[in-house]
Amino acid sequence: MIPEGTVSSMAPTPEALTAERILEATEEVLRRHGPAKATVVDVARALGVSHGSVYRHFRTKAALREAVTKRWLDRTSEALAGIVAEAGRDPEARLRAWLLALFDAKRHKAGDDPELFATYTTLAGENSDAVDEHLDDLTGQLAEIVRSGVDAGAFTSADPLTTARAVFHATARFHDPGYHREWERPGVQDEFEAVVDLLTRGLRA
Amino acid sequence: MIPEGTVSSMAPTPEALTAERILEATEEVLRRHGPAKATVVDVARALGVSHGSVYRHFRTKAALREAVTKRWLDRTSEALAGIVAEAGRDPEARLRAWLLALFDAKRHKAGDDPELFATYTTLAGENSDAVDEHLDDLTGQLAEIVRSGVDAGAFTSADPLTTARAVFHATARFHDPGYHREWERPGVQDEFEAVVDLLTRGLRA
DNA sequence: GGAATGACAGATATTGAAATCTGTCAGCTG
DNA sequence: CAGCTGACAGATTTCAATATCTGTCATTCC
Incomplete structure (x- = not known):
């Protein structure tokens, strides 16, 4: 395993929560539930994190959807x-x-x-x-x-x-x-x- | 007042209920209430008749709206x-x-x-x-x-x-x-x- | 100390019971 | 008798109570 870029602690198994990973999970949730029922709680659940963590990368649900x-x-x-x-x-x-x-x-x-x-x-x-x-x-x-x-x-x-x-x-x-x-x-x-x-x-x- | 066309009894004051009059009343109701809230009961009320009478001229609400x-x-x-x-x-x-x-x-x-x-x-x-x-x-x-x-x-x-x-x-x-x-x-x-x-x-x- | 958490207030969505509407028809009315 | 009525069954809509979600932030965890 190659260390990813310049990370302070190498945190190996639970991959770092990046905007990119959130976007991928959001696409998946949208695919599964459709636009009306896809919530940011769903996205957080799919990533195994709390929904508060998603809000660290995207200010609002609207911003997340816009990025997608x-x-x-x-x-x-x-x-x-x-x-x-x-x-x-x-x-x-x-x-x-x-x-x-x-x-x-x-x-x-x-x-x-x-x-x-x-x-x-x-x-x-x-x-x-x-x-x-x-x-x-x-x-x-x-x-x-x-x-x-x-x-x-x-x-x-x-x-x-x-x-x-x-x-x-x-x-x-x-x-x-x-x-x-x-x-x-x-x-x-x-x-x-x-x-x-x-x-x-x-x-x- | 000239008698209208060939009518058996001349029924003077309460004008005969024609498809034409129903269509006009329907346009008015649609204008007032919008398409979502316009009901055939509203149309009947606007004409001062029962909604059953409207159904004598138009088989269904859909047919009435189509005619409009x-x-x-x-x-x-x-x-x-x-x-x-x-x-x-x-x-x-x-x-x-x-x-x-x-x-x-x-x-x-x-x-x-x-x-x-x-x-x-x-x-x-x-x-x-x-x-x-x-x-x-x-x-x-x-x-x-x-x-x-x-x-x-x-x-x-x-x-x-x-x-x-x-x-x-x-x-x-x-x-x-x-x-x-x-x-x-x-x-x-x-x-x-x-x-x-x-x-x-x-x-x- | 930077990232993540979870409890919270206000906003939004869901649900199911009650109200209204659609379409029918037996009977009334002129 | 032709035209209209209004009561009715089933379908649809409304409304209010309940549940869920959004966005924040004081606190916890590496």
């Missing part, structure tokens, strides 16, 4: 950042791939584990600040794709960020959790393509 | 039909006018009387069949505009109805009641125009 929300949103952003980075690829293909990846990611999350998806949708509703940041992040990625398309002479846009926001808003039906019921209906894929076709036509130089 | 919902949705559709009928006008201008009229109508309903808007949003959520019909009606109107644009050589579209649906979905943020909170934020008008610009560019022949 941020982690989750960041994981989504990271997955898409890879497509933005594919510098060599045709801008239109990159745009389509990015939009499809976003749609697919959401669709699979909603379809594979509906309860967990509902849980995170509830959390997102409680933390509009975290969501706004996430949305800025995503539109920033889109703007990056638009900008490179303009530079390559493939797209026209007076202001890539405004254009990116327009594309994002126009595809809301295919990524906004509020529409998740529609994602399982037969024709959605075609609807998605019809919208993306219209948008890419509108973007072309 | 339909009336309300139909009023919205009719208002927009006028723009579709402006045959002489430039297709692109007609499309923009139609989308703006829809956005403005929704925005004013939500802004002027938020509680009534919330009430009707709840009713709409309960009556997805009526809503689906309404949506078909609206996309039909849009398709009519697209079709006339294609005929005039101003628009390109392999299938006007599919294209109309794409335009409708792409502008969901500006007519779907779920987004009503966004309609009061400062930049919405610009966001709306950015989306409509992109879509009209995509439609042009």
